[in-house]
Amino acid sequence: MAAFAEPHFEAWHAGPSNVTVIDKVLPEILHMVHPHWNQFPPMNPLWHSILGFAIFVLGVVSMLGNGCVIYIFSCTKSLRTPSNLLVVNLAFSDFLMMFTMGPPMVINCYHETWSFSAFACELYGMFGSLFGCASIWSMTMIAFDRYNVIVKGLSAKPMTNNGALLRILAIWVFALFWTLAPFFGWNRYVPEGNMTACGTDYLTKDWFSRSYILVYSIFVYWTPLLTIIYSYTFILKAVAAHEKNMREQAKKMNVASLRSSEAQQTSAEIKLAKVALVTISLWFMAWTPYLVINFTGVFETAPISPLATIWGSLFAKANAVYNPIVYGISHPKYRAALHKTFPSLSCQDDQSSNDGQSVGSGVTTATEEKA
Numbered sequence: 001m002a003a004f005a006e007p008h009f010e011a012w013h014a015g016p017s018n019v020t021v022i023d024k025v026l027p028e029i030l031h032m033v034h035p036h037w038n039q040f041p042p043m044n045p046l047w048h049s050i051l052g053f054a055i056f057v058l059g060v061v062s063m064l065g066n067g068c069v070i071y072i073f074s075c076t077k078s079l080r081t082p083s084n085l086l087v088v089n090l091a092f093s094d095f096l097m098m099f100t101m102g103p104p105m106v107i108n109c110y111h112e113t114w115s116f117s118a119f120a121c122e123l124y125g126m127f128g129s130l131f132g133c134a135s136i137w138s139m140t141m142i143a144f145d146r147y148n149v150i151v152k153g154l155s156a157k158p159m160t161n162n163g164a165l166l167r168i169l170a171i172w173v174f175a176l177f178w179t180l181a182p183f184f185g186w187n188r189y190v191p192e193g194n195m196t197a198c199g200t201d202y203l204t205k206d207w208f209s210r211s212y213i214l215v216y217s218i219f220v221y222w223t224p225l226l227t228i229i230y231s232y233t234f235i236l237k238a239v240a241a242h243e244k245n246m247r248e249q250a251k252k253m254n255v256a257s258l259r260s261s262e263a264q265q266t267s268a269e270i271k272l273a274k275v276a277l278v279t280i281s282l283w284f285m286a287w288t289p290y291l292v293i294n295f296t297g298v299f300e301t302a303p304i305s306p307l308a309t310i311w312g313s314l315f316a317k318a319n320a321v322y323n324p325i326v327y328g329i330s331h332p333k334y335r336a337a338l339h340k341t342f343p344s345l346s347c348q349d350d351q352s353s354n355d356g357q358s359v360g361s362g363v364t365t366a367t368e369e370k371a
Contacts, residue, residue, distance in 0.1 A: 019041060019042055020037070020038050020039070020040060020041060020042070021037055021038075021040045021041065021042050021043065021194060021195060021306055022037050022038055022195060023042070024042075024111075024112055024113035024195070025113055025114060025191065025195055026113075026114070026115070028117065028118055029114060029117070029118045029121060029191060032118060032121065032188075032190045032191055033190065033191050033195070034190060034201065034203040034204065036203045036304070037191075037192075037193075037195070037306065040305060040306050042112075043112075043194050043306055043307065045112065047194070047307065047310065048109045048110075048112050048194070048196070049109070051105075051109050051194075051196070051310055051314065052105070052106050052109030052110060054314060055102055055105045055106055055109070055314070055317065056102070056106050058098065058102070058314075058317055058318055058320070058321050059098045059099075059102030059103070059106070061321050062094060062095065062097075062098040062102075062320040062321045062324070063095055063098055063099060063102075065321065065323075065324030065325060066091040066092070066094045066095035066098075066320065066323070066324050067095060068324060068338060068342065069087070069088070069091035069323075069324045069334075070088055070091045070092055070095065071341075072334060072337045072338055072341060073087060073088045073091070073334070074088060075341075076333075076334075076337040078333060078337075079333060079334065079337065082158075082159045082160055082161050082163060082164040083142075083145055083146075083149075083159060083164065085161070085164040085165065085168065086138055086141050086142045086145065086164060086167065086168065087142065089134070089138050089168045089171065090135055090138035090139060090142065090323060091323065091324060093131045093134040093135045093138060094131070094135055094319070094320035094321075094323055094324075095320070096127075096131050097127070097128065097131035097132065097135070097317070097320045098317065098320045098321075100124075100127040100131070101124065101127060101128055101131075101317060102317075104116065104120070104124055105196060105197060105317075108195075108196035108197070109196050112194075112195075112196070113194075113195045113196065114191050114195050114196060114197075114198065121189060121190070121191055121198040122182075122183070122188075122189040122198070124189070124197070124198045125182070125189030125190070125198040125199050125200060126179050126180070126182070126183070126189060128199060128316070129175075129178065129179040129199075129200065130175050130176065130179040131175075132220075132287070132316065132319075133174070133175035133178055133179060133220050134171055134172060134175045135283075135319065135320070136220055136221070136224050136283070136287070137171045137174060137175065137220075137224060138168075138171060139224070139228065139279070139280060139283055140224040140227050140228055141167050141171065143227065143228045143231040143232060143280065144227060144231050145159060146231065146235060147230075147231035147232070147234055147235055150235050150238055150239070151234045151235060151237075151238045178216055178219070178220060181212065182200065182201075182212070186208070186209075186211075186212045187200055187201055187204075187209045187212035187213065188200075188201045188204075188209070189201070192309050193306040193307075193308075193309030193310055193313070194306040194307075194309070194310060195306075197309075197313050199313070200212070200213060200216075200294065202293070202294040202295075202296075202297030202298050203297045203304075210298045213294050213295075213297075213298050214298065217291060217294070217295075221287065221291055225284065228280050232277055232280065278326060279322065279323060279326045282319070282322040282326070283319055283322065283323075285315070286315050286316055286318055286319035286322070287315075287316055287319065289311060289312040289315045289316070290312040290313065290315065290316045292312070293308060293309060293312040
């Protein structure tokens, strides 16, 4: 990622040759900055402007999009289902991520360094980790719930409101455990890269500190990844088997296809699987670069430049934008409710809104809650 920039564009030699990226850092937080960053010259101010503008746009889009998801899912009776509580929790986490991290980043980009206190830096790093972890495990719970309904079918135990609320509580308690640990000595939150953001310390050579990054990645990256892959692999297998049975049945009846409610359900399930896979893929595209940066620092496999950390941080924050867009495009009942509530934000007309409602009404209740 660091190779994205030309060397003459990344550095900005407006002063003496010994000026570094940390020279603008406030004296009260200099003790938090790892010596690794002292080798890099200041970045071209244009990069700060680009980053600040990008974060501003992402923040506005994310807060508007996730705010719409929270409002519509909470206020539309047909969408107030136990499964959709997990969707609302995901939108809530994504909203808070950009609400707490977007404005400080824009201000810091303007000043071209971290312009708040040391404690604010720690809070910033904690919020990013907290809401990121909550989003990750909300996506994981959504995937497993869909596996439970689509793969197990009628034999599955339906999730209740209390069951959904317990899952949401567990997500936040789990996220708080991992994100509060650095305050008690297991790793720490420090300024990083171009000094406009703070995150976990992946450069300290102490293996007790490094162990936090490794264990955290197991429970907040690899375990969700394997769970989601497992869930959607069996979802796709179940959908494929269902389609095969439908084709064989139609062939026995000497008809081209079975135009029934079951066929409509199959269509909804295929769409559901595609949407979920796209959502998860976008999420992993967002978080993998930052994981690579952390592992690169822990194992010292390559030099990490300030510009590289910018792109990793930007990709991670962009995750908060993807989910409301995906749901707005693919969720028929949500799209219909959005069109009814905020017509200016909807990309459909009244006819397509009605079509979306008719498609949603043709599926079973279990699938309808998640389509």
